[in-house]
Amino acid sequence: MLVSNQKVKFTVHGEPVGKQRPKFSRRGNHVHTYTPDKTVNYENLIRLEYSSQCGDFSFPKDTGIRMNIEAYFSIPKSASRKKSALMLDKQIRPTKKPDSDNIIKIIADSLNGIAYHDDSQIVSCMFDKYYGSQACVTVSICEADDS
Numbered sequence: 001m002l003v004s005n006q007k008v009k010f011t012v013h014g015e016p017v018g019k020q021r022p023k024f025s026r027r028g029n030h031v032h033t034y035t036p037d038k039t040v041n042y043e044n045l046i047r048l049e050y051s052s053q054c055g056d057f058s059f060p061k062d063t064g065i066r067m068n069i070e071a072y073f074s075i076p077k078s079a080s081r082k083k084s085a086l087m088l089d090k091q092i093r094p095t096k097k098p099d100s101d102n103i104i105k106i107i108a109d110s111l112n113g114i115a116y117h118d119d120s121q122i123v124s125c126m127f128d129k130y131y132g133s134q135a136c137v138t139v140s141i142c143e144a145d146d147s
Contacts, residue, residue: 006063007142008115010053015135016071017042018098019106039106046110050139059116064123064144071103072132087131094129103127107139115141 020036059065073094075084086092104127108119116122123144 006059007140008050008054008057009138009140010050012046012049012137012139013134014045015074016098016103016129016137017106018102019109020102042106043110046107047114050111050114054115058114059121059141059143061117061121063116063121065116065121066124066126066142066144067104067108067122068126068140069104069107069128070138071100071127071129072134072136072138073129074135075131075133088133090130092131094131100127100129103137107137111141
């Protein structure tokens, strides 16, 4: 948790979740579109964690921003001790779902109107997947001209 000089950093605990596609259901002659519960719940968790760790800080509307996302997945229980050590040492990285673009999308969309006016302000985004001792997603956001 960090808020300083136009930079924020926060952590969302739990397994990373990707943005799911909208679902459709038919009710008589009408088709109803809705967002899956898993997506809605994770978006709410992201907003809650941002607010509790970064307060009400928001980047100005005309500011380009850089986002850095690190997704940490739990080590599978079936992994050997040797393999687990390599995973913790970042020598073996997850190549499983959710896809990186879906994780980026759910985080960027969740922070609309909270951390920034609109996710169109994101001009640079770095993303990494790792295994970790605890599953979580860490998000850092700063002005694009800052390092």
